[in-house]
Amino acid sequence: MSTISEFELLAQEAAGCVKCPLSEGRTNVVFGAGSPQADVMFIGEAPGFHEDQQGLPFVGRSGNLLTKLCGEIGIEREDVYIANILKCRPPENRDPLPSEIETCTPYLDRQIDLIQPIVVVTLGNFATKYLLQTTAGITTIRGRRFRWRDATLIPTLHPAAALRGGATRLAEMREDFQTILRTIEHVRTAKHEAAFSDVSDDLTPQPIS
DSSP states (O other), X not given: OOOHHHHHHHHHHHHTOOSSGGGGTOSSOOOOEEOTTOSEEEEESOOOHHHHXXXXXXXXXXXXXXXXXXXXXXXXXXXXXXXXXXXXXXXXGOOOOHHHHHHHHHHHHHHHHHHOOSEEEEESHHHHHHHHTOOOOHHHHTTOOEEETTEEXXXXXXXXXXXXXXXXXXXXXXXXXXXXXHHHHHHHHSOHHHHGGGSOTTOOSSOOO
């Protein structure tokens, strides 16, 4: 496990980043929040208006739901790590551009390398498609488990989408969080090599047809 000082150095570098035009319109860089020693890392798409204002990921109603769902499986928000594909808010919350992703994702890659999570949870379509390099929609693969780097990746709905979708979508997210909990418990009690024996062999981080 890396030291916090390495992580803080990366955060300082990101805070002063001017590598793409998004830096010109941001209020704050939203580097991420939580424990650099987290076993679980949540990854979303990009900061929204409130995140840009506060400099923190997943605040407001979406953040409250994420915090609540973590609590329901016995995890405190401060014990996980939450980040986004992009560290700056795209104008009008549009989708990230390929050039922005290429410029910004080295920060995310380094975060993942330093944290070394055992479970990565992608929140919503964009993060899921990017990390798994798939065209499959989130409603098709949510709640499944994938071997990804040295972790298990579990896609779930974006909290904002769950809030818009009502009781059905909220129930689906709760199902996915139970999968997250089971996976954490399994990995913590198994040897690393045996940890993936509980993951279906047909799940791979390759594009899904």
